[in-house]
Amino acid sequence: MRKHLLSMHDLTADDVVRILDTAESFREVGTRVIKKVPALRGRTVVNFFLENSTRTRISFELAAKRLSADVINFSAGGSSVAKGESLKDTALTLQAMGADAIVIRHSSSGSPLQLTKWVDAQVLNAGDGTHEHPTQALLDLYTMREKLGRLEGLRVAIVGDVLHSRVARSLSFGLVKMGADVTLVGPPTLIPPEVTAWGVQVSSDIDGVVPKLDVCYMLRVQKERQRLEYFPSVREYARLFGLTRERAAMLPASALIMHPGPMNRGVEIDSEVADLPESVIEEQVTNGIAIRMALLYLMLGGTGTEGETA
Ligand code: CP
DSSP states (O other): OOSOBOSGGGOOHHHHHHHHHHHHHHHHHTTSSSOOOOTTTTOEEEEEEOSOOSHHHHHHHHHHHHTTOEEEEEESTTSGGGGTOOHHHHHHHHHHTTOSEEEEEESSTTHHHHHHTTOSSEEEEEEETTTBOHHHHHHHHHHHHHHHSOOTTOEEEEESOOTTOHHHHHHHHHHHHTTOEEEEESOGGGSOGGGGGTTOEEESOHHHHGGGOSEEEEOOOOGGGOOTTTOSOHHHHHHHHSBOHHHHHHSOTTOEEEOOSOOOBTTTBOHHHHTSTTBOHHHHHHHHHHHHHHHHHHHTTOOSOTTOOO
């Protein structure tokens, strides 16, 4: 594996299999009474979150703590970033304090790449602007493989606001790399022109796509980034592209319903659909801890067997 994880393009298909297999052994650690192994004892992981997050921030924190690393959680509020300190000076300060790995979330695409130019620490992208969110894609791949037994040949639709979605980009790249058959579904205004190079299909006919799926992956409508020309109203979007009860009933019986969170219940997904047994949204969150443990372990050269207790 490469030194940094900035994009799904940094990983080969073999790397993805190795990460998912390693996560499999860490998944068991989370079921123990004492959920801790000594693999990264003495190493320092900094969670550098300059954009809001619940799932990714907490799961990276838990992952590093379960590996016995020292963990520093850093956000803009309450730090010198709020006084105007630059990203570079903040990064150099974290470096001077001995960070071995920096996990960064930032609203600007490309910030993790920029960080690699300033620090020696290993950098993991926890979501940058509209660019990528590779650890989300890996936990989604893990969940699909765990539930459906394979990735190759899976028919997956990623539905909604692809234009603004770093999750859609990373997940498309990951699924195509692993041999899945991906269809992006949404209004043409929310499908970026560059998808022609992604190796995916595109459709605006959700009712035609849904009955043929193994996985229906709904994206959050990023209300904060919408302009009127993308779609006339949230209500119309929900009617034309939301996963309603009627549409969910058109899915094959074994199909999974997925969402990266946070959800807009009643917009891209009906509230009762989010809570159906076919919905694996909470399992995605649980699997995220094991995936992030696997990544930190593999990237920081963790020692000892994954199953060894502290
Ligand atoms: N899926 C995801 O990235 O969620 P958070 O923004 O809560 O981290």
